[in-house]
Structure formats: structure tokens, C-alpha cells
Amino acid sequence: MSLLRYRAGPLVWTGNILATCLLLFFFQKILWLVVPFILALVLHYLLAPLKLRLLLRGVSHDAAAAMVSVAAFLVFALPVVYGFPRLLGDVAGLHETLLRYIGGGIRLLTDVLSDLEARSAFLAESGARAMLETQLGGFFEHFTEKYLPGIVMGLMVWSPSLLLVPFIAFFMLRDGWRFRRLLLRAVPNAYFERSLALIDAVDRTARQYFVGLLQLTLLDTLCLAAGLWVIGIDGALMLGLLAAVLAWIPFVGSVIGCLLVVLVVATDFPGQPGVAYAAIGLFVAVRLLDDFVFMPVTVGKSLNMHPLVTVLMIFIGGAVAGVPGLMLVLPVLGVVMVLGESAGQLLTDPRLHARHAHAKALELRRVTRDLRID
């Protein structure tokens, strides 16, 4: 009766990749629900240890979920209420602020090009600086009228679905264990232990990924904030946090984060390109730290994947579902891999099928014992 250890074959792998692409395509269609759901899942994973502590003190599931949710609501709501008037003021001045920073960025770029033109005759002849000034100037002159209303409208449309986040997180905390029991109750006895392992593995993969992502964000924020503070940039912590959150989008996010900081530096330190170079150097250093030190000990623990597969899947995710695909492809693939391997394990185990058939036959015999036709 001893069982051979199961290893996923090419069929399961192909199935995993196809399922991941299908899920990403489907998720992209209902992004308004997927985004709050994922944010709620992250919030749930953050609060679950607190609920567990209450459970271990003998508090019921419902009471523990209610207490933790109220405490979390107070912790999150107070800063929002306190900071809302200031945020409104900032939004009102968003137009001017945006133009100021974009102007600073263009100035830095033209300064750098002027410097290069002074050193290279070829560049001077090509008139690259004048061309860039004309094109970028034209683009950004109408940028705020063209794109800003769209961005603000987009934020307004997204805000109601983001309000779902605390509600979903609360119900995950309160009823997650009921859902798990309900799922397991539907599983026949023969498959019960394997299903326990499967649900644990799915939960562990998602938790390790999202908690790892938060740890990575914290480490990135601290490193960037410390570096920017040393360089002498104001609001180093906010900028570091913003750049670290943008880095959730693989490849593109880091570049956007770096660009953002360079814009701020160029505006706050006009005529000092050395500070901008230092900020770019800092970003490259933090990126290297991320890839070789932080990633393996945070997010990397959750996804037991070959680096080449990871990179390929990120490209596939981007092609199938754009930016959401880039962000979601790794956790979705991680969970699909666990599900695929477990399904392969269950479907190819004849002993489990035989035990299930045996249990069904026993049940049939029990319920038909007194039903005899003479």
C-alpha cells in the first residue's frame, strides 16, 4: 500500500500555464472586483495573526474577528480623518504641482543634453536638445488638460470598489474558517487528508507571497528613504514609500518610481544634476539589493520557481492582461501550481479512487439493507 512520490509532468505544467493565462484574462475583465479582493486578502493576512492570538485566549471566531476589525478600523480611519483636509488641499493644487515637477524634469533633461552637445559635435549638429524641448514642451503643455481629468475620473470610479476592501477583509476574518470547513465537509473521506494538505498549501503560498511583498515594500521603503535622506531630499520617506509601492509592477514599476524621484530632485535642486545622478545610483543599488538579497528571503520563499520561468511568465502575464497581468501573474501561477500538482496527485492515485468507490458501495449497502424485492 505504500505510495510512490508524485512529480508533476509536462501535461500538468502546460495545464498550469494555460490556467494561469485564462485566470489573468478573466481577472482583467473583473478588475474592479479583483483589486479590492486582493487588497482585502493582504489586509486579512496582516490581521489574521491578531485574530489567532485572541482565539488562543479562548475568544470565539466571531468575537475575535469583530474585535480585530474594530481595532484595525480605528488605526486606519483616524489618520484618514485627520489627513483628509490636507489631502483635499493637495488635490486642489495638483495641477500646479504636477506642472512644476514636469518642468523641473524637462529642465534637467535639457541641461544634460546641452552638456552633451557641448562635448560632442555630432549631438550638437543633430539638434537633439531643441527637438526634445519642442516635443516634450508640446506634450506637457496640454498634458494636464488632456490626461489629468481622465486620471482624476479614474480615481473617482475606482474609489467605491476600494471601499469594499474593509468589508471583504472583515468577512474573510470572520467567515474564512467556516468557508474552509464547508469546503472540507464536501470532500469524501478518501480524499480528506490530501485536501487538508492542498488547502494549507494554497493558503501558505498566497500568504507567503503577499506578506513577503509587504515585507519587501517595507525594506525597499527604508533603504530608499535612508538613501534619499542622505542625499538631502525632502519627503524622503513618502518618496521611498511611493517608489516601493510602484515596484509592485515588475520591471516597469521600478523605472516609473525612479523617474518620479528624479523629477522631484530636478525640481528641488535645479542646476545640480549630480543630485539626480546620485538618486539614480541609489535606485540601481536598491534594485540590485532587491533582486539578490531581499527577494529570495521574502517573496522568493513562496514561489518555488525557476528564475527563467518567472521572467517568462511575467512577460506572458503582461501580454495577456497588461499591467494587472504583470502584477498578478506570479501569485496566480504560484496558487495554480499548487492546485495543478495536487489535482495531478489526486487524479493519478488509483488507491484513493478505490477507497472512495468502496466507501460509496458501503453507503449504498447501508441505505438499501431493508429494500428487498421478493
Add this chain to the structure above:
Amino acid sequence: MKWHWLERGKSRAGHRLSGTALFSDLGVRELRVVEAFAHERQFLPDEVVFDAGEDGQALYVVVSGRVAVIAEGAGDKPLAELVAGEFFGEMGLLDGAPRSAQIRALEPTTLVVLPRTEFDRLMVSHARIASCISLQLARHLGRRLRAMLELAPAREAS
């Protein structure tokens, strides 16, 4: 800190586990904590609970009914029978080794199942429950070792 104002009296769950060997030293509150992480399964007579050689993912407590422990290659003759209050499947959780025997229900049986993750979680995060379970497990393994030592001379003689 006391949480009595939040506890819903004496839970049915507490009663269900209080008569079992593994949890006999636990109070009502601790029993409720264990119950919060446990599942219940019903088995028909002759139904297999698990096979020898499988990975152990859970610990089982017999709440009602009777199960047989059947060693691999020993035919249908059971090594032992376990009745309400007794437990099995603990070895797989302690040393991570595959199941050493098959377990089969002998009559309609209700089992409370404590999954490996929850068992490990209780052991690392609740000192009182961990110490009670560890003590009971040590006693259980001691009794089993003594029984084996007593049986050994008889086996050698035969």
C-alpha cells in the same frame, strides 16, 4: 486577562473532547481553543480512514465508535482496536514519517480530526495546551513501548 464575558457558556465541543485521553488535562477554555481548529468526520463500518505508507496530515480522536489498527501484510487481523476517547495518527505528526499502519472503522464511527498545521500552531503558540498534549503523548508512547517490551519475550519464545 479573562474573556469569560465573550465565552458562550460551556460549548458542546468542549464536552466532546473532554473525555478523550489526549485532551483529558485541558480545561473548558483550552478545549474550546482546540475545537476551533478541529474537524469532524463520520466513517461507515469497514471504511478505511487512512492507509499505511500515506503522508500523515492529521491526528484523529475517536469520539464514538471503534476502529482497527491493521499492520501492512498482516491480513485482516488487527494489531489493536481503539475505542471512544482514544487517539491515533500522532506518529506521523511527531516524526513526519509515513503512516505505519492502516486504520479501518469497525462500526459507525465519529472522529475529530486535528490537521497538522493546526496541531503545530497549537504546539508553538499555546504553552498550556502544548504541555498537556506533550505529556499525554509521552505517556501514550511510554505505554506502547512497555507493551512492546512485554510482548517481545513471548514472540521470541514462539
